[in-house]
Amino acid sequence: MSGDIPFGFGSGGSGDEPFDPSAFDLSKLDMNQLGAALQQFGAMLSSSSQADEGPVSWSTAEQVAREALVTAGDPSPNARDRELVVEAVRLADHWLDEHTAFPACAAEPEAWSRSEWLVHTLPVWHRIIEPVAASVSSAMDTMLPSDLPELPEGMPPELMAMMGPLMGMAKKMGSMMFGLQVGQGLATLASEVLGAGDVGIPLVADGPHSHRAALLPANVAAFGEGLxxxxxxxxxxLALREAAQQRLFAGVPWLRARLIGAVEEYARGVHVDQGRIEEAMRDVDPQNPEALQEVLASGVFEPSNTPEQEAALARLETLLALVEGWVDAVVAAASEPRMPVAQALRETV
Known part of the structure; x- marks a missing residue:
């Protein structure tokens, strides 16, 4: 390897010696080379669109989730899968008609792949996750210096100008890290849900796919294995449960808004105690993994609920219990006289 130091830096000697501007050879500093290096450093950030700037990079989240689903296997429903789902939902609606005044949804039932579930639910995940990420991002911003540190005397001003965007890059990288975590979580959930309303919260945004019964044939098949x-x-x-829930949300329009509102209110209240984190980290030796582990295990990074959050959580739990209780009761009334295995499935779901 050549003895030349990149960007014209001379040998600095011992790391304990103070910075000597005379050791910095300005004549050998190639600003084009330095600029190219910084551009290369930010190349991974440039792939995200301007619309993704914010606490969560949703393009990263969707890409990570899609890649995880494809890697694990995400078969697209074929014509037979769709036919079976439509037949099951239509029979379910016929049975439900006798036990609820809420009418069947007019939209045609659908069979979704895991990736299709991801696409249809992403807009609502935006609303739920963004407030949490924004709160954490804001707390992290306050822990960073507001200004770049002054460079030693003798350093070229061009270097300061080029380092300015690094603070923005750091925020963008934080957004991408949030996107990575969200994408991994959504991929896991997409591999487990059985239908559009499986989690109890209406995750499909208002539009052509709202109030529409949908099942994921691959997940339904996996769920039934071994039963x-x-x-x-x-x-x-499962079609009975899905159709019943869609009837409920379509017949009680305010219920959807109340559920999503309670989730959003709880999420907006998530707060990271910056002072507590700084106090816990002040005396920690970064070279001591055990000390770092103790801090992480102490719960210092776990947000504590505010009274407003406790109230929102109580409302959310009550609403979810009401939804599940109504769906369970109606499905039991419709299925148990006709399906010998209904009680066993009721205990499994």
């Missing part, structure tokens, strides 16, 4: 129940019975029972 000792015919696949058609499993599909029908």
């Amino acid at each position: 000792g129940v015919d696949e058609a019975d499993v599909r029908l029972y």
